[in-house]
Amino acid sequence: MHVPDGFINAPVSAAAGVVAAGAVAVSLRGARRELDERTAPLAGLVAAFIFAVQMLNFPVAAGTSGHLLGGALAAILVGPYTGVLCVSVVLLMQGVLFADGGLTALGVNITDMAITTTVVAYLVFRGLVKVLPRSRRSITVASFVAAVLSVPAAAVVFTLIYAIGGTTDVSIGKVATAMIGVHVLIGIGEAAITALTVGAVVAVRPDLVYGARGLTQPLKLKIAGELVDAPAAAPAPVAARSHRKIWITGLVTSLVLAGFVSFYASASPDGLEKVAHDKGIDSKAKEHASADSPLADYGVKDITDARISGGLAGIIGVGVTVVAGSGIFWALRRRRTSDAASTEVHATESV
Template sequence: MHVPDGFIDAPVSVATGAVAAAAVAVSLRGARREFDGGADTGGFGAERTAPLAGLVAAFIFAVQMLNFPVAAGTSGHLLGGALAAILVGPYTGVLCVSVVLLMQGVLFADGGLTALGVNITVMAVVTTVVAYGIFRALVKALPRNRRTVTVASFTAALVSVPAAAAAFTGLFAIGGTTDVSTGKVLTAMVGVHTLIGIGEGLITALTVGAVIAVRPDLVYGARGLSRPLELRTTTVAAPARPRPAGAGDAAPEAAPAGAAEPSGARDASGPDPAPGAAPLAPEPAAAGRRSTRGLWLGGLAATLVCAGVVSFYASADPDGLEKVAHDKGFDAKAEEHAAKDSPLADYGVEDITNARVSGGLAGVIGVGATLAVGSGVFFVVRRRRSAEAGPASLPDRGTGAA
């Protein structure tokens, strides 16, 4: 759904650029709070969130290269707002998708530069806000278990895509450069993007489910769902003291009642879930101190494979917006991209004639650039958070975080 230059007029483009800039500014401040972590996160803080957020941005970039067919002659791809919000938080999620859109526009001529504000507003802000709102509502209403998180992730991601399509249609109705019936554009956009939303939901649910299966303590949307351990004690009688010689049949003297002995752990959050439920595993406070290096390296490997290998097999059909623009006659308004002469334009490396190698190398370069820029942004946010909070917020040297 990358909007090119020329679809939306200058005044609306400038206005959405201001909205996008304000949203990014608010998200920078909000991300500092998301990086903070708390007691319910088992020590999950900025030293773990920042590198994971950079990886999430790179993963979204890679998976956006994997267009999948949704209808005759139409394809779709991940938008990523729901996935980012659930994994690393809504404010950080807006920043993740914004970094991806910036890299795509500047390096790959994908999405207009004057339309960057439109794309951030529609693809980063709308998807993240809508998805996370639906996700939180479902998590609160449904039983507290892993299945709930997975179902909520799928539903939130699915709804976020047609919501973004409706947001674009609203902007087109205000500032579209072609006189086309808004009702027809809305029907076509929402219809095809509902189908795309199914793919978005599946990708999001599978990814969130995979991370929860390995490290539920690192999923922002699952914070508070892990059951903390609390020591339970029971009163037992101490062994009888030996009787002195000649004491006769006097009853043995017992130690005072009240001696306690650990007998396990109980759920401090309330009664046990209903039979058949699969609650998230209890997380001791030390869980947050586990290294994230293994997850980070595994995620990076999967990201590189998606961008460098799997992307070659992506559908070549036009995506939902391109197909609707062609069918409704406003695709001719698309302007030539300012970065059309970029050596990576159209996700290929200039002067490399082998399509497989050219596309794969471009994808790997894009992953590296997105990871570097995203990690840099989140590193700055982390440092500012640490500076504001004082020495107490500095990471524990024994955390083993990557």
């Protein structure tokens, strides 16, 4: 659903950029609270994994494909604020290096694909977790439903943005019907990927899943004929459990998906591309400013073998994304630690 340059006029694109910048600023502050010993080492990896899986377009209808948006997955694994930043890092890397999603439309894409999907998915997820039994299966079910709904929500937001700032005279009703219809189907694929990934991590390391915290049921004791909560045991130190194994597994999986499996992805246009072509939305689309990039269109320039070119581009993309994401989240984590230390010093001095 990457919006290219020319679909949305300049004033609305600028307004979306302001909204996106504000949301990213809020997310930077919120992520400092979310990034602890568990989420901080994994946030950059989540961004890289989303980048890799977005290369795997899957068929959803005749001549149409879809791909992961990733907002639901990121929000559930590392938290909603950090999730917005994860998807935003992916969109920035794709726009600058791979000419995927217009640079003037970056604010539109972040608003639609990062903010909308993450917020909708996390609200749905938290609502379901509160009413479902506290179990690992409930986390997986809630992940599936949240992801399903996040994708058509993004399609609705795009339609609203296009209704305000679209550059072509196209019936908004027809655009809405086509966009929502195809993205409901794409949402099913998104939900399957999200539920499988969250379920796999929860099965191995539930302590690393932000949305699964507090999953353990309190132990009950029967005293004088009544069930009461047993005293909670002292929690084991979070840092005592190494993240290395799951981090390496996630990185290798991302490299394999982007470097090898992506070659077999569907070549059909994705939902937005198909609707734009069928309805004439793309009549004023502009060439990407990075169209001459060495990695444009997910291929390495001057390498004629499509398999090698695409695989190298995918591997480079995963590497750049994990480095950029990890750097940002490490800095935020360090800032949180510095702030906590400063607060403690001030509290001691005041005493």
